[in-house]
Amino acid sequence: MLHRMEASPEFEExxxxxxxxxxxxxxxxxPRVLRAMAxxxxxxxxxxxxxxxxDTMALYRGVxxxxxxxxxxxxxxARAAIEAVTASLVEPGDPVLVLSFGRFGQLKSEIxxxxxxxxxxxEVEWGRVFDPGQVEAALKRLSPRLVxxxxxxxxxxxxxxxAEIGPLCRRHGAWLQVDATAxxxxxxxxVDEWQIDAVTAGLQKCLGGPSGxxxxxxxxxxxxxxYRRRHIEQGLQTKDYVPGAGVRIGSNYFDxxxxxxxxxxxxxxxxxxxxxxLYAARECARILLQEGLDAAxxxxxxxxxxxxxxxxxxxxxxxxxxxxxxxxxxxxxxxxGVNGDRARxxxxxxxxxxxxxxxxxxxxxxxxxxxxGYNARKDCVLMTLAALETVLxxxxxxxxxxxxxxxxxxxxxxxx
Ligand SMILES: Cc1ncc(COP(=O)(O)O)c(C=O)c1O
Numbered sequence: 001m002l003h004r005m006e007a008s009p010e011f012e013e014x015x016x017x018x019x020x021x022x023x024x025x026x027x028x029x030x031p032r033v034l035r036a037m038a039x040x041x042x043x044x045x046x047x048x049x050x051x052x053x054x055d056t057m058a059l060y061r062g063v064x065x066x067x068x069x070x071x072x073x074x075x076x077x078a079r080a081a082i083e084a085v086t087a088s089l090v091e092p093g094d095p096v097l098v099l100s101f102g103r104f105g106q107l108k109s110e111i112x113x114x115x116x117x118x119x120x121x122x123e124v125e126w127g128r129v130f131d132p133g134q135v136e137a138a139l140k141r142l143s144p145r146l147v148x149x150x151x152x153x154x155x156x157x158x159x160x161x162x163a164e165i166g167p168l169c170r171r172h173g174a175w176l177q178v179d180a181t182a183x184x185x186x187x188x189x190x191v192d193e194w195q196i197d198a199v200t201a202g203l204q205k206c207l208g209g210p211s212g213x214x215x216x217x218x219x220x221x222x223x224x225x226x227y228r229r230r231h232i233e234q235g236l237q238t239k240d241y242v243p244g245a246g247v248r249i250g251s252n253y254f255d256x257x258x259x260x261x262x263x264x265x266x267x268x269x270x271x272x273x274x275x276x277x278l279y280a281a282r283e284c285a286r287i288l289l290q291e292g293l294d295a296a297x298x299x300x301x302x303x304x305x306x307x308x309x310x311x312x313x314x315x316x317x318x319x320x321x322x323x324x325x326x327x328x329x330x331x332x333x334x335x336x337g338v339n340g341d342r343a344r345x346x347x348x349x350x351x352x353x354x355x356x357x358x359x360x361x362x363x364x365x366x367x368x369x370x371x372x373g374y375n376a377r378k379d380c381v382l383m384t385l386a387a388l389e390t391v392l393x394x395x396x397x398x399x400x401x402x403x404x405x406x407x408x409x410x411x412x413x414x415x416x
Pocket of ligand 1: 079104150155179180
C-alpha cells in the first residue's frame with residue numbers, strides 16, 4: 001500500500017498528449033474556458049459566487065433563446081440533466097413517448113423506464129428523422145404526458161427539425177423535453193418560439209467546454225408542475241414547512257424542486273456546487289454570445305460543409321440522409337478493404353488526431369467526425385483531412401492525393 005509517494009514513473013505528473021479531438025465529442029475546450037476553470041474557488045453562498053450563478057442563468061437564457069426564469073446548470077454530465085428533467089417531470093406510471101432515431105433516443109427511453117414511466121418508443125431507421133405526421137399520429141394514439149427527443153443524435157449524426165413538434169405536443173397536452181447536448185451553440189434552437197418545455201445540454205460539444213455540467217431550461221408551467229412535488233430534505237426542514245401536494249421526486253440529487261430552491265433567491269442548501277464547472281459553463285456561454293449565435297452557427301456550418309466536400313472529393317461516402325444531418329457531425333463509411341480500427345489508431349498515434357468510432361448497427365461501418373465548438377475551424381478541418389489522406393493511402397485505399405484538402409479549401413473560399 002502506498003503511504004508516501006516516492007518519485008515513481010507510475011505516478012508521474014499528468015501530461016496528456018496534445019490531441020486534436022475531432023470525434024463527436026468531447027472536443028478540445030477553448031483555452032479561455034480552461035483558464036476560467038483555474039480561477040480561485042469560492043463558497044457557494046459567497047455573494048460573489050451567487051452573482052456568477054445569476055450571470056450563468058442570464059447568459060444561458062441568451063444561449064437557449066428563452067425568457068424562462070428557470071434556466072441554470074445541473075452538476076453532472078449531459079445525461080444528468082436529462083435524468084433530472086425526467087425524474088422531476090414524470091411520475092411513476094406516466095405515459096412517456098420517446099422519438100428515437102439513434103442511441104441517445106434509446107438512452108432517454110431507458111432513463112424514463114428507470115423513473116417508472118410507461119414508455120412508448122417510436123423509431124425511424126438510423127440515418128433518418130421524424131416528420132411531424134408520424135409524431136402527431138403517435139400523440140393521438142398514446143396521449144403521453146411527456147415526449148422526449150434529441151435535437152441531434154451524435155450516434156447517427158441526424159438533426160431532428162423541432163419547430164413543428166413543440167406546437168403539436170402543446171395541442172395534445174404533452175410536455176416536450178429536448179436533448180440538445182449535441183446541438184446547443186451549433187445550430188438554432190429557439191426554445192420559446194418552438195414551444196419546448198424543457199431542454200438539456202452539456203458543454204463538451206458545440207459549447208467548447210469540458211463535460212461535467214449540464215445547462216438546462218424549463219418553462220414556467222413545467223416549473224410549477226415540478227414545484228408541486230417539492231419535498232425538501234429532512235435536515236433543511238423548518239417548523240412551518242409544508243411539503244408539496246405532488247408525489248415526491250424519486251431522486252434526491254436530481255430533484256429539480258430542490259435545485260430550484262438552491263438557485264433561487266431562497267438559496268436553500270442542496271449539493272455543493274461544482275464551482276470550477278460553473279466557471280466553465282459561464283465562460284462557454286460568454287464566449288458564444290460574444291461571438292454571436294448566428295456567427296457561431298455559420299462557423300459550424302462552414303466547417304461541416306468543408307469537411308464533407310473534402311471527404312467526397314476523396315471518394316468517400318457520407319452516412320445517412322445528408323439533407324437531415326447535423327452540419328457539425330459527419331458520418332462516413334469506412335471504405336472496403338480498410339481496417340477501421342487500425343486506421344483510427346494511426347490517426348491518433350501518428351497525427352494526435354482522434355476521430356469517432358460508432359455504436360450498434362453502425363459499429364465497424366462508419367467513422368464519425370465532429371467539427372464542433374472550439375474545433376469548428378478551418379485549420380482543424382484541413383489537418384484532419386490531410387491526416388486521413390495519409391492514413392487511408394497507407395491502408396491501400398485509392399484516391400487522388402490532395403483532393404480532400406483542396407476541396408475543403410475551395411469550400412471555405414466559396415463561403416466567403
Ligand atoms: C445527443 C446526446 N445526448 C446525450 C449524451 C450523453 O452525454 P454525457 O456523456 O455528457 O452524459 C450524448 C453524448 O455524446 C449525446 O450525444
